[in-house]
Amino acid sequence: MLExxxxxxxxxxxxxxxxxxxxALKGSPIDTLIRSCLLEERSGAASFDYNxxxxxxxxxxxxxxxxxxxxxxxxxxxxxxxxxxxxxxMVKHEFSGIYDPKRTVYSDFDETFRQLKxxxxxxxxxxxxxxxxxxxxxxxxxxxxxxxxxLGGDKKKNEGGLASDGGDGxxxxxxxxxxxxxxxxxxxxxxxxxxGTANGKENTSSNLGAxxxxxxxxxxSKGGKKTEKTVTVDSNGSKAxxxxxxxxxxxxxxxxxxxxxxxxxxxxxxxxxxxxEVVAADHGESMMDKEEDFSSxxxxxxxxxxxxxxxxxxxxxxxxxxxxxxxxxxxKANLERSDLEPALKALKDRLMTxxxxxxxxxxxxxxxxxxxxxxxxxxxxxxSSTVQAAxxxxxVRILTPRRSIDILRDVxxxxxxRKPYVVVFVGVNGVGKSTNLAKVxxxxxxxxxxxxMAACDTFRSGAVEQLRTHARRLQIPIFEKGYEKDPAVxxxxxxxxxxxxxxxxxxxxxxxxxxxxxPLMRALSKLVNLNNPDLVLFVxxxxxxxxxVDQLSKFNQKLADLSTSSNPRxxxxxxxxxxxxxxDKVGAxxxxxxxxxxxxxxxxxxxSYTDLKKLNVKSIVKTLLK
Amino acid sequence: xxxxxxxxxQAEKWSSQALEHIQAEKWSSQALEYIHQVPPExxxxxxxxxxxxxxxxxxxxxxxxxxxxxxxxxxxxxxxKTLLFYQLRDGSSHQGTVTSMEPNEGTFVxxxxxxxNGKVNPVHLVDVPGHSRLRAKLDDFLPQAAGIVFVVDAxxxxxxxxxxxxYLYDILTKASVVRKKIPVLxxxxxxxxxxxxxxxxxxxxxxxxxxxxxxxxxxxxxxxxANDFTLGVPGEPFSFYQxxxxxxxxxxxxxxxxxxxxxxxxxxxxxx
Numbered sequence: 001m002l003e004x005x006x007x008x009x010x011x012x013x014x015x016x017x018x019x020x021x022x023x024a025l026k027g028s029p030i031d032t033l034i035r036s037c038l039l040e041e042r043s044g045a046a047s048f049d050y051n052x053x054x055x056x057x058x059x060x061x062x063x064x065x066x067x068x069x070x071x072x073x074x075x076x077x078x079x080x081x082x083x084x085x086x087x088x089x090m091v092k093h094e095f096s097g098i099y100d101p102k103r104t105v106y107s108d109f110d111e112t113f114r115q116l117k118x119x120x121x122x123x124x125x126x127x128x129x130x131x132x133x134x135x136x137x138x139x140x141x142x143x144x145x146x147x148x149x150x151l152g153g154d155k156k157k158n159e160g161g162l163a164s165d166g167g168d169g170x171x172x173x174x175x176x177x178x179x180x181x182x183x184x185x186x187x188x189x190x191x192x193x194x195x196g197t198a199n200g201k202e203n204t205s206s207n208l209g210a211x212x213x214x215x216x217x218x219x220x221s222k223g224g225k226k227t228e229k230t231v232t233v234d235s236n237g238s239k240a241x242x243x244x245x246x247x248x249x250x251x252x253x254x255x256x257x258x259x260x261x262x263x264x265x266x267x268x269x270x271x272x273x274x275x276x277e278v279v280a281a282d283h284g285e286s287m288m289d290k291e292e293d294f295s296s297x298x299x300x301x302x303x304x305x306x307x308x309x310x311x312x313x314x315x316x317x318x319x320x321x322x323x324x325x326x327x328x329x330x331x332k333a334n335l336e337r338s339d340l341e342p343a344l345k346a347l348k349d350r351l352m353t354x355x356x357x358x359x360x361x362x363x364x365x366x367x368x369x370x371x372x373x374x375x376x377x378x379x380x381x382x383x384s385s386t387v388q389a390a391x392x393x394x395x396v397r398i399l400t401p402r403r404s405i406d407i408l409r410d411v412x413x414x415x416x417x418r419k420p421y422v423v424v425f426v427g428v429n430g431v432g433k434s435t436n437l438a439k440v441x442x443x444x445x446x447x448x449x450x451x452x453m454a455a456c457d458t459f460r461s462g463a464v465e466q467l468r469t470h471a472r473r474l475q476i477p478i479f480e481k482g483y484e485k486d487p488a489v490x491x492x493x494x495x496x497x498x499x500x501x502x503x504x505x506x507x508x509x510x511x512x513x514x515x516x517x518x519p520l521m522r523a524l525s526k527l528v529n530l531n532n533p534d535l536v537l538f539v540x541x542x543x544x545x546x547x548x549v550d551q552l553s554k555f556n557q558k559l560a561d562l563s564t565s566s567n568p569r570x571x572x573x574x575x576x577x578x579x580x581x582x583x584d585k586v587g588a589x590x591x592x593x594x595x596x597x598x599x600x601x602x603x604x605x606x607x608s609y610t611d612l613k614k615l616n617v618k619s620i621v622k623t624l625l626k
Numbered sequence: 627x628x629x630x631x632x633x634x635x636q637a638e639k640w641s642s643q644a645l646e647h648i649q650a651e652k653w654s655s656q657a658l659e660y661i662h663q664v665p666p667e668x669x670x671x672x673x674x675x676x677x678x679x680x681x682x683x684x685x686x687x688x689x690x691x692x693x694x695x696x697x698x699x700x701x702x703x704x705x706x707k708t709l710l711f712y713q714l715r716d717g718s719s720h721q722g723t724v725t726s727m728e729p730n731e732g733t734f735v736x737x738x739x740x741x742x743n744g745k746v747n748p749v750h751l752v753d754v755p756g757h758s759r760l761r762a763k764l765d766d767f768l769p770q771a772a773g774i775v776f777v778v779d780a781x782x783x784x785x786x787x788x789x790x791x792x793y794l795y796d797i798l799t800k801a802s803v804v805r806k807k808i809p810v811l812x813x814x815x816x817x818x819x820x821x822x823x824x825x826x827x828x829x830x831x832x833x834x835x836x837x838x839x840x841x842x843x844x845x846x847x848x849x850x851x852a853n854d855f856t857l858g859v860p861g862e863p864f865s866f867y868q869x870x871x872x873x874x875x876x877x878x879x880x881x882x883x884x885x886x887x888x889x890x891x892x893x894x895x896x897x898x
Contacts, residue, residue, distance in 0.1 A: 012723045012724050013708060014722050014724060030725075034724060035703070397759040404789070409842040
């Protein structure tokens with residue numbers, strides 16, 4: 001059953017709640033939803049799971065952007081209410097009719113709501129019945145739900161504050177999946193077509209053997225874009241299809257009759273051919289320097305897109321400049337998704353050329369679209385500038401740290417408790433953990449904080465010596481126990497030592513590890529959980545592109561999964577290194593902050609000890625949108 | 627009259643200079659002809675009107691500026707700003723509030739003064755969301771602010787003490803706040819509850835926290851987020867009396883509508 005349905009303004013005033021349902025919600029799911037989902041630019045997602053002791057709710061919401069209203073429905077997580085989306089849409093429609101900004105009491109809406117609810121329930125019932133006849137649709141829909149439920153479980157684990165890991169991405173997929181399914185039968189033909197394209201593409205690329213993963217992803221996105229051209233309406237569904245292909249294939253397509261089986265050998269039409277050509281060209285180029293290759297490819301992509309743009313342009317230009325001029329003066333009634341699409345696409349591409357991970361760029365655009373849809377366009381503004389302004393606001397919001405990043409303050413607080421402040425530096429190989437540890441040590445030393453280093457990289461040869469060199473140059477004590485020792489134990493002893501000799505800060509250097517290396521990740525998890533540091537600092541390169549998402553989410557995931565405690569420590573902050581080498585491709589900062597929810601605490605921007613800075617949010621946003 | 631003659635001569639000179647531009651010459655000659663036709667009194671009148679209107683516009687602009695009547699409601703998320711906003715506006719808490727995603731803004735006569743006779747100046751009240759991601763919005767409203775109400779949750783004060791004092795520190799060191807000496811009211815909300823802390827306790831805790839912050843914040847001067855001003859007198863423990871702007875502490879309860887001290891503050895700084 002529906003637990004609660006609320007209507008409130010974006011300003012935060014509750015306009016109407018369903019008194020009949022009446023059961024008081026346990027905890028504060030609405031506030032949590034707003035704080036950790038809607039304000040984190042994740043409003044593009046379809047639902048949000050709230051877990052409090054003893055309860056688990058699922059929340060669904062919809063916006064009325066023009067009036068600035070939010071509609072939220074809350075129901076028990078174990079129930080899968082099919083009619084909630086529909087009910088929300090109906091409530092939105094009805095309520096926007098009677099809404100008046102000056103009015104704050106809507107007791108007459110009770111009756112309307114009762115009717116709407118009845119209607120929606122009846123329709124859901126009907127749908128259930130009819131579904132038993134139309135089997136394939138039913139099947140796939142169910143599957144979508146099963147998946148979602150599973151992912152819900154995922155999320156539950158990560159709920160501890162930084163709920164942002166894999167689960168999130170998966171919900172998105174799940175949602176898209178549902179979208180695709182709800183489009184129903186008529187998509188099928190096209191879908192299979194698209195499917196074929198995706199497969200063909202995959203085949204060709206796998207022929208090439210060892211190939212850049214990034215490239216593959218790019219190709220995928222390209223494939224996705226192409227399909228968008230052909231299948232405009234169902235693009236969402238088809239994209240999800242292409243992405244989800246491997247896991248989905250067995251479950252869904254086995255059930256359906258063999259006619260829908262895919263013919264891999266057939267020429268898949270124009271799209272497929274096109275793709276092979278592109279791949280071949282890329283293959284030729286890949287002999288060149290990697291970075292150059294990257295840029296040339298993206299350029300090629302851009303060009304291609306421009307061409308596409310040109311092709312589609314005449315269609316628009318038929319409207320003539322007069323009507324567009326008129327529109328810009330008069331202001332457009334209500335923005336629709338289709339109006340926003342071109343501007344969003346351009347924006348997404350721009351973000352991606354700035355090295356923002358594709359997945360992130362897409363989610364951001366979804367969220368911006370959700371916030372703009374239905375809004376009224378003011379006079380003398382263009383859609384593109386409106387979208388850009390909304391995106392800028394969103395970016396500032398994301399990059400602004402949620403918690404205080406004043407480490408010195410925390411150090412002093414720890415000092416009062418006569419405890420050393422422990423910082424653990426984690427990250428993949430070669431990103432500059434030790435170097436930046438030394439920089440942080442230098443910075444702390446400058447502010448009269450006594451620092452101690454702990455050499456817990458007992459894995460890589462020469463790591464301890466490297467740290468010892470830094471320690472000698474900075475005149476900082478170092479705690480080391482040589483190699484062949486459990487790093488967790490070394491860290492423990494180091495902290496003990498620091499407590500004894502009165503050091504304020506312990507900087508723990510750890511071995512670099514790839515996010516997929518299970519044994520090393522286990523060791524890290526042990527280190528973190530055993531010592532319970534005050535700050536887990538993820539050191540990441542600013543050079544990294546799509547991999548940033550993978551690195552951070554896997555690190556977080558592993559720290560959560562491999563810990564024994566119920567409230568695991570996750571990454572608290574990010575140190576972005578090699579920032580001086582990337583020119584205007586600052587996207588990694590955005591990707592990392594978005595995926596982890598942790599703020600960028602330091603930026604390493606050079607070789608000497610002094611080259612440590614704070615992130616300048618405004619300049620980053622400006623660069624991203626330039 | 628002489629002035630006009632001179633001006634005409636000048637114009638003729640210019641027109642001769644611009645001979646190569648045939649069109650320009652044509653226009654200038656046409657203009658001259660036109661001026662010849664118009665009686666000089668009319669020209670003087672026109673100029674006088676032009677000067678008068680522009681002077682008037684400047685005057686209006688000048689007088690409008692200093693009349694800042696905006697009161698900002700700030701504070702951490704969940705401290706009860708939105709509720710206070712609606713209490714001040716409508717005198718009722720309606721059906722409760724949730725976390726704000728956008729500022730609430732309104733120009734109105736305070737609810738308690740609606741029954742008063744005579745003309746009462748409306749107040750422009752802005753409730754800025756407390757979520758840290760939305761705090762940047764505060765800067766948009768600061769230039770017009772006549773006063774800032776910093777709402778503190780007196781019930782759940784200790785767990786939020788550090789965050790609150792950091793936010794307060796940021797506000798107190800903002801260039802526009804210090805320079806214009808915008809008064810700040812620290813409002814301890816939710817005092818209707820039995821376990822709420824007293825305002826003296828809260829003031830002392832905030833002062834203590836800000837004192838610590840002062841040390842650590844001044845250390846990050848190398849960073850580009852540096853605050854423009856340092857608070858208080860160096861070498862002495864910080865207290866709110868050292869601020870250049872007036873900082874006062876008051877109590878209120880948004881839920882029960884006991885908000886007379888806020889209204890008093892607003893009336894002190896927005897002339898009715």
